[in-house]
Amino acid sequence: MFMNTPRLTRNAHAARASVSKAGIPDPAFHPSLPGFATTPLRPAPKAAQRLGVRSLLVKDESQRLGMPSFKILGASWATYRTVMAHLGQPVGAEPTLDTLREAVAASGSDLTLVAATDGNHGRAVARMARLLHLSAIIIVPGGTVDSRIDAITGEGAEVRIVNGGYDEAIAAGAALGDDKHVVISDTSWQGYTDTPGWVIDGYSTMLTEIVDEIEAGHIPEPTVVAVQMGVGAFAASVTRQLASRPARLLVGVEPTRADCIIRSAEAGRITTIPEPQDSIMAGLNCGTPSIVAWEDVLAGYDVFVTVTDEDARDAMRLLHDDGIDAGESGAAGLAGLLAHAGSLSLGPQDDVLIFLTEGVTDPVAYRDIISTSN
Numbered sequence: 001m002f003m004n005t006p007r008l009t010r011n012a013h014a015a016r017a018s019v020s021k022a023g024i025p026d027p028a029f030h031p032s033l034p035g036f037a038t039t040p041l042r043p044a045p046k047a048a049q050r051l052g053v054r055s056l057l058v059k060d061e062s063q064r065l066g067m068p069s070f071k072i073l074g075a076s077w078a079t080y081r082t083v084m085a086h087l088g089q090p091v092g093a094e095p096t097l098d099t100l101r102e103a104v105a106a107s108g109s110d111l112t113l114v115a116a117t118d119g120n121h122g123r124a125v126a127r128m129a130r131l132l133h134l135s136a137i138i139i140v141p142g143g144t145v146d147s148r149i150d151a152i153t154g155e156g157a158e159v160r161i162v163n164g165g166y167d168e169a170i171a172a173g174a175a176l177g178d179d180k181h182v183v184i185s186d187t188s189w190q191g192y193t194d195t196p197g198w199v200i201d202g203y204s205t206m207l208t209e210i211v212d213e214i215e216a217g218h219i220p221e222p223t224v225v226a227v228q229m230g231v232g233a234f235a236a237s238v239t240r241q242l243a244s245r246p247a248r249l250l251v252g253v254e255p256t257r258a259d260c261i262i263r264s265a266e267a268g269r270i271t272t273i274p275e276p277q278d279s280i281m282a283g284l285n286c287g288t289p290s291i292v293a294w295e296d297v298l299a300g301y302d303v304f305v306t307v308t309d310e311d312a313r314d315a316m317r318l319l320h321d322d323g324i325d326a327g328e329s330g331a332a333g334l335a336g337l338l339a340h341a342g343s344l345s346l347g348p349q350d351d352v353l354i355f356l357t358e359g360v361t362d363p364v365a366y367r368d369i370i371s372t373s374n
């Protein structure tokens with residue numbers, strides 16, 4: 001039954017010590033992409049004050065490799081590994097964009113990259129296709145807003161809209177895979193696990209940047225970390241690097257209208273929830289957890305919470321007050337903490353870390369949300 005009330009589930013399956021160690025991309029790879037730079041960790045004092053915590057840091061992925069979201073980290077590494085494997089090539093001693101370009105050119109193959117997306121992943125795959133001089137077909141759920149579609153076509157990709165939600169888009173993308181069409185999916189299913197595994201590995205570059213800052217003593221060791229979840233690939237990447245660190249709480253956050261992970265955790269097994277998944281947090285509108293992410297997400301989070309669209313708007317406005325422009329999915333981690341601060345016992349002993357996984361990707365909605373006061 002669908003509930004629009006935010007809820008909190010203490011994870012009966014939490015076993016952080018059993019979470020796998022992160023797979024990481026070759027350190028040469030991401031720096032070989034145009035515009036690579038470490039993204040900032042930004043303080044959000046007003047949000048910290050609202051939560052009543054000592055500090056709140058925001059890992060700001062709103063400008064990552066020229067894209068408004070972190071997703072290019074996973075899409076790029078997965079494209080490298082998948083296309084090299086498709087061409088029958090080894091990973092290579094120094095995996096860089098040029099190595100991949102040369103392999104593609106030498107093969108003479110006329111490949112098309114295919115991805116299904118709520119927006120950000122497909123845009124990132126389209127960017128990779130452009131960098132490699134390949135075509136791309138990107139499949140989006142019905143109802144995807146024009147600005148997100150325009151951003152994908154702006155990368156030179158063909159966009160196909162399915163009559164259905166994210167799961168239908170995934171199925172349509174999977175059906176296109178053949179010798180000439182290489183599917184780069186950020187979620188997995190039986191028989192298709194390598195590429196989404198490399199997506200998770202690619203995200204770990206972001207976590208390595210954070211861990212380096214903690215270990216250098218530049219930022220406090222977080223006591224509470226909130227992570228927004230769609231299919232759980234990003235959440236798996238986070239917990240693979242942070243589960244063994246001292247944080248007292250790793251918190252997984254989902255929209256009330258797309259709570260497939262919390263429901264799967266309650267059932268103790270992967271569960272597909274009924275459609276529609278129609279929260280404004282479009283990147284999180286997923287119906288089924290990714291099987292390659294699932295075990296580490298189930299073991300790696302102490303608490304799962306859900307948030308309403310209004311909680312997300314509230315978090316966006318609060319981040320705006322701190323000078324940070326967040327997209328709906330990007331603000332979801334903070335929304336989870338705001339909605340459940342009491343039950344999570346947040347207090348002045350806490351140093352909090354959240355992830356701005358996306359900047360503004362729907363500018364029309366953003367203006368409306370920001371101009372409405374709390």
Ligand SMILES: Cc1ncc(COP(=O)(O)O)c(C=O)c1O
Nearest residue numbers: 230231232233234283329357358
């Ligand atoms: C902005 C943003 N944040 C978070 C996520 C969640 O990532 P995952 O689907 O790996 O759980 C997504 C997924 O598309 C996203 O676009």
